[in-house]
Amino acid sequence: MDAQSEVVKRLRESFRSGVSLPENFRRTQLEAMVALLRENEQRVLDAMHQDLAKPKFEVVLSEIDIVMNELRFAISNLKTWMMPEYVGKNLATKMDDCFVRREPLGVVLIIGAWNYPLQLILLPLIGAISAGNCAVVKPSEVSPATEKLLAELIPKYLSPACYAVLCGGVEETKKLLEIKFDHIFFTGSQSVARKILQAAAVHLTPVTLELGGKCPCLIYGDLDVQAAAKRLAWAKFFNVGQSCVAPDYVLCSQKMREALVPALRKTLETFYSSCPQKSPDMARLISQRHWARLCDMLQRSKGTVVIGGETAEEEKYIAPTVVVDVKETDSLMVDEIFGPILPIITIETLGEAINFVNAREKPLALYIFSDDSEVVTAVLERTSSGGFCSNDGMVHMCLPGLPFGGMGASGMGNYHGRWGFETFSHRRGCMLRGWALERINVLRYPPYTESNLGWLRWATGTKKSWDSCSVL
């Protein structure tokens, strides 16, 4: 048996022993994760800097604090989440106990991504631990410093009997996917997601896929353009645009564009100074390959660069760039950009912009900037996306009350907060009956008669206002 299978076997034995189930155990593991982050903040900052040149501010907010927040939320709500949920009954089952138990699935696999290498491993792991599972964590090899850190710290702080970190590249991941898991949680690209689903089908393993796509940003109606430009620029260029919910491209009218571009220019200068390459707040692209991909996209574009466009290969640097007069068929409009390039497509009316968005794959997030509530409502109701945010970017994913996930090509399933707990749980419907009222049961037994059926129908008929229907 190879090393990976050995690890999973060990985890499965731990799960079978029941050690990961008690509330106390789950809470101490979550508290240990708190300690992991608190005691290693500097090391996290260093690893992020090595992998992505992420400024401290971004790391603290989007990697450390967001996880701490989720941990606190999980720790304080764990007891409630674990309680059986008593549900409504019908006439015939009034004397019975009907409840839903949330139970762990078993051994789950969490595959992380490189753009938020800590968050995308730890947030799902919090869900998995809260739900009582054991877990194999596979950090992205594309962010090697963070991968190494996780491989060292997780076994040190969390129970090695229940949680393991397995590292490796494409080949190792392929082999890992041949093993049976009880749930696979994947963050990454659509092409890899298909392979994950295929592997999961072999074992009938449920999956959660957090994918991406091109998140449109519509700007229509009356609005404070400068405020919009600030929020848009912040959301777009955070982590150099390498966020699955970054606004990918903008749709607006010609007039709006003429107001927006100078506002963006002013904002970017305030944020990163006139020489962003020297700004400590400007991160870098993850790899040479990614940098080259973006440069190629930009070069082949038939649009006009109005802001930025500078690149530096040795630093994997691309300046915050805005491109206008981009057509639908442009090189920038084929794949998710995942970089600091913001195309602006001119579409005169809101109606046309909505049609444009609806003709494409469903995105992970959809944004609209407008002071006009009718515009916001129109976009909200007439488009479909994983999540929706008006007059800001990305921040909707910081609210643990909101399920975070995609639909269609942007993914399936969701997590964050209680949703993470539910994702990694099985909702087991339980009904406990007594021995009494066997005389009522007679109505359902053969020989079937018209009169018995009549009684049962009556029992069903009076249930219009009850919570459930009943055959019996």
Next chain:
Amino acid sequence: MSRERQAVDTARRAFLTGRSIPLEHRIHQLKSLQRFLVERQKDIALALKKDLHKSEHGTPLYETMGLEGEISLAVDRLAEWTAPQPVEKTLLTISDKVYIRPEPLGVVLIIGAWNYPWAVTIQPLIGAIAAGNAAVVKPSEVSAHTAKVMEELLPLYLDKELYPVVTGGVQETQELLKQRFDHIFYTGNSTVGKVVMEAASRHLTPVTLELGGKSPCYIDKCCDLAIACRRITWGKFTNCGQTCIAPDYILCNPSIQDRVIEEIRKAVKEFYTDDPKTCADYGRVINARHFKRVMAMMEDSKVALGGENEESQCYIAPTVLRDVKAEAKVMQEEIFGPLLPIVPVSGVDEAIHFIKEREKPLTLYVFSSDNKLIQRLIAETSSGGVLANDCLVQYSVSALPFGGVGNSGIGTYHGKHTFDRLSHLKSCLVKSLAMESLNKMRYPPHTAEKLGWARFFILKQVNVSHLGWLAKMALLAIIAAVVLQVSSYEVHYFLNPFSLGGQWGLQRFIA
């Protein structure tokens, strides 16, 4: 273009017009479906009799009454189900609207099964319609007469572009599975379930798989054996054992085995007379292939009751097998027929071990008067659902999520759960462009001081739902004051509802 592709394309075009979305439309379609079940009861019953030898009363009892209940529930509750659900906010989103909005997925494929062809094909359809989707319905070709009724009559009641019925066998199903759907809902066995999931993977389509397995039934020494066996007999031999949640096999102590057999014998006689073959209320195995499959399972076990059979009628008597071993043929796959094996175990410990060694079943049954034992069995095993001291009835409580886990399936439905399963829960954050200065702390250039504030404000949770608007206003004013570092005079100005500042705040921030 194939017939299947055409149906899917038409459904998608119809969905894109938006006409499946308004609540009036959904309710109208559901009520139409309700009328269909009532007006066409005879056609439905006749088809079921031809397919499965279901009795005239068996039809409403097991197939249509449940559907009528689900339709009533959906019609009654639709406004509530589709309403946006507000959620917790953070300090900085106090004045924003934060909620979850259920939305349709698009075009759903529903692949039905043959054992309760109406129940398992139409129940997902009810949820699909309620959630605002279009749906392609593919009834099982094995229950051929029922499939024909669905194909001919459903289009007379439902929007035939939005909810087409596509009949056919393996080839037609494969052709359907090549098309792109927004969700595939499949009821059947795990082998085909894997094929469905693999096909779905090509388009990244989420699936619900209602599969089966061997649902164990543990009978404790401490229970009312007569009642228990009566309920088990009913649960097992209804529809000739062809129920995904039928108790597949019994686990009990050898000392009560004889009594169990005797009580089952009594119940069988009471329900199906001395000669079940002549009883109108006893069903048949669906076809020759399944007949042979089930008969072969009996070969290496001892028959304690029944065993009579007639191939030409696909008839197998209600049969109990005793002292069955774990390696016996009947214990290797889901029976889905009228054979009830009894596997002797020494007690609940051995039973738990036996169950855990096997794939997770759709249902776990336990008959016991000892509540502690029941709780222990639940806590130490895993299954789709649990029912103590009865069989099958958990199916009818729509508030309970119905579905499997592991090999017995993915996803749950019934009642609101179907609506949820076939909806997308869209997270919505509706902000205004006001209070932009509050955002200062998150923008570059980054400073240690800004970071401190950001850490405090941006991610902190606070449950403000119970605060009145005045308190929310006060809280917001304080935040603004602190962040903008305004003077105490200005804070007072802000909080004073009679001042212009206060009124401006009132206008903008009342939720």
